[in-house]
Amino acid sequence: MTIRTDLDLTDAAAFVRHDAHEFWREVRMSRPVYWHDGNPGFWVVARHADVLACYADAASLSSARGTVLDVLLNGGDSAGGKMLAVTDRPRHRELRNLMLRAFSPRVLGAVESGVRARASRLVARVARRGTFDFATEVAEHIPMNTICDLLSIPEADREKLLRWNKLALSSEDAEADPLDSLEARNEIVGYFMDLARQRRRDPGDDVVSMIATARVGEGPLTLEEVALNCYSLVLGGDESSRVSAICAVKTLAEHPEQWRALRAGSAGIDGAVEEVLRWATPARHFARTATRDLEIGGRHVRAGDIVTLWNTSANNDEEVFDRPRRFDLTRSPNKHLSFGHGPHFCVGAFLGRAELRALLAALVETVDEIEVCGPPTPIYSTFLNGYSSLPVAFR
Ligand code: HEM
Numbered sequence: 001m002t003i004r005t006d007l008d009l010t011d012a013a014a015f016v017r018h019d020a021h022e023f024w025r026e027v028r029m030s031r032p033v034y035w036h037d038g039n040p041g042f043w044v045v046a047r048h049a050d051v052l053a054c055y056a057d058a059a060s061l062s063s064a065r066g067t068v069l070d071v072l073l074n075g076g077d078s079a080g081g082k083m084l085a086v087t088d089r090p091r092h093r094e095l096r097n098l099m100l101r102a103f104s105p106r107v108l109g110a111v112e113s114g115v116r117a118r119a120s121r122l123v124a125r126v127a128r129r130g131t132f133d134f135a136t137e138v139a140e141h142i143p144m145n146t147i148c149d150l151l152s153i154p155e156a157d158r159e160k161l162l163r164w165n166k167l168a169l170s171s172e173d174a175e176a177d178p179l180d181s182l183e184a185r186n187e188i189v190g191y192f193m194d195l196a197r198q199r200r201r202d203p204g205d206d207v208v209s210m211i212a213t214a215r216v217g218e219g220p221l222t223l224e225e226v227a228l229n230c231y232s233l234v235l236g237g238d239e240s241s242r243v244s245a246i247c248a249v250k251t252l253a254e255h256p257e258q259w260r261a262l263r264a265g266s267a268g269i270d271g272a273v274e275e276v277l278r279w280a281t282p283a284r285h286f287a288r289t290a291t292r293d294l295e296i297g298g299r300h301v302r303a304g305d306i307v308t309l310w311n312t313s314a315n316n317d318e319e320v321f322d323r324p325r326r327f328d329l330t331r332s333p334n335k336h337l338s339f340g341h342g343p344h345f346c347v348g349a350f351l352g353r354a355e356l357r358a359l360l361a362a363l364v365e366t367v368d369e370i371e372v373c374g375p376p377t378p379i380y381s382t383f384l385n386g387y388s389s390l391p392v393a394f395r
Contacts (some may be wrong), residue, residue, distance in 0.1 A: 009036055009044065009308070010073065012380040015284070021325060024313035033297035042069065042287070042306035043296065048317035048337065050297040051309045054288065055341035061288035061307055063344060064088045068383050069287050072306050074178075083228040085236070085344065092343065094217045099229065099347050101214075102150065102207040112354045115146050119358035120365070127366050127394050131373045134249050134390040135242070142355050143241035147234055152206035157191070164188050165238050166388075188234065192227035200226075207233070237348050240282035241355050243379070243386030247280035248356060249363070250390055253370040255327050263364055267329035273356045275329050278321075278336035284312045284385045286340060311337050312385065369395040 007023045008014050024046060027034070032047040045051050054061055063086050066077035080086045084095045122138045144162045147153075153161065167184035196212045200223075203209035212226045221229070252259040261267040287308045290301050301307060315336045316324040322331075339346035346352065363370070374391035 009285075010038060010069065010382060012382050015382065015385070016378045016380060020312060021316060024310065024316060025318075028313060028317060033299040035299075036308075038073070040073065040306065042072070042308055043299070043301055045296060045307060045309050046313040046317075047297065048314040048320040048335075051311065051314040051337060052341050054296060054307060054309050055286075055337070055344070057294075058089065058092075058343045060290060060292055060294045062088050062291045063092075063288060065289045067286045067288065067344075069285060069306070069308055070382060072287055072289070079228045082222075082225045083232050084347070085232055089343070091217070095229065096343075096347065098211065098214050098216050099233075102210060102233070103347055103350060107150070107207075108350060108354075111146060111150055111351065112358075114149055115142065115351075115354055116358045116361070118142060118145060119355075119362040123359070123362040123366050123394070129394075131391055131393050134392045135246050135388055138359075139242050139245040139249075139390075142245060142359065143238045144234075146241075146351065146355060147237040150206070151208045151230060151233065152204060153195075161188065161191065161234060162238070164191075165234055168235065185231075188231050189224075189227050192230040193223050196223050196226040196230065233348070236346065237351065239384055241348075241352050243282045243384060244276060244280045244352070244356055245359050246376070246387050246390050247282075248276045248359060249370060249392060250372060250376060250387065251276065251279055251327055252363075253372045253392065256369075258327060258329050259370065262329055262360065263368075269357055269360050269364070271332060271334070272329040272360055273353050274334040274336065275327065275331050276356060276360075277338040277352075278315045278331075278334060279327055281312045281315045281336070281338050281385055283338070283340075284381075284383055285310045286344075311340075363394075367394040371395065 007018055007020065027044070027046045033050060034044050036042050036044050045054055064080040066072045066080065067085055071077050077086045081091065084092065084099055087095055119142055122141055126132050126137050140162060144158060148158050164184040164187045168181050168188065195208055199209040200212040203213050208230055211221065211229055214220065258267065262272055285308045287306060290303050290305045290307060292303045294301050296307065315338065318324055320335060339349040339352070371393045372390065373393050376387040377389040379386050379388050
């Protein structure tokens, strides 16, 4: 892997071929906010303090045109103003209050015990199997099933949702056709439109029914809005948790002394979850569009400019993290930005953490040693960071 000082942040393959951490270290030191050329170009924000301030300033930095660089460079997000993540205030607050009801302690208490049981079962199943793919045998079954339980998605539909979702955001192929991912997104929205129609007619005690029958502001959501907001739970809930779990196992195998500390109890599981989230940084960046002229890190940003906030860099900023490239399960404080910050802070953070906690607890209970048995397959994406396969053996 080579080190570059001029990484093209619009090229998914660049992140796989080059050591981005060295690149970001140089950026934080010499040009912490810079203009990335392109058509259109965009601002790159690299320091933790600046990224944090941008997340907090939702009035100057809008999410409504889209929050992923690829989408913004291709004309913007058609779900803007309808789906939580790509909606600004005041509508954002109304939608968020509705979605937070889906994540109330009453609902989540039941979901969390289900996650624990599922993680233990999955890990026990592979524990003495020899080499297996952790991604397909374990990691992909935890988040998707958790979200599907929350939404009461029939078992028979879950596999196709997972397949569409894998296609929708990222790719295992450097030359992937963007039309495939558009098609997959349309399939998911279409699926939820049908489900929303059905649950509106015959509501149950699940999150789809709750969103489909709620009054938000003036009245009920349109079927498309219901579908998009259900989709946003699948979208947000599946991939990032999946890649974090894969990263957890890979990184623990590469740092046996940390794994031993976790097993011995000298490193706690809650702290380990936070360090895994920082190390994994599943969403490399989130993006905004400036609503007015403003200063970021001393640079003049104009209304209409695209601004990208690089979590990968912020989570390794030496100003905030002591020896950031050291994987340390006892790191404290650990103010990583993997869940974002401010008004759009991840609504699924509790669930994401619970899933990782359940996985680590199941590993500690069942596994003595983790061995990586072959090269993992990297995901080609300028947005999602991680691997789609990981051959391992648990002993
Ligand atoms: C928002 C990361 C798990 C649903 C976000 C944001 C980040 C993030 C960085 C902020 C986006 C922005 O500021 O534009 C993650 C990571 C996860 C995770 C790293 C797991 C490790 C989940 C889960 C769910 C979920 C489990 C759903 C069950 C959402 C939604 C939003 C969001 C709906 C939009 C919130 C808003 O705009 O108000 N997530 N997420 N996420 N996440 Fe997550």
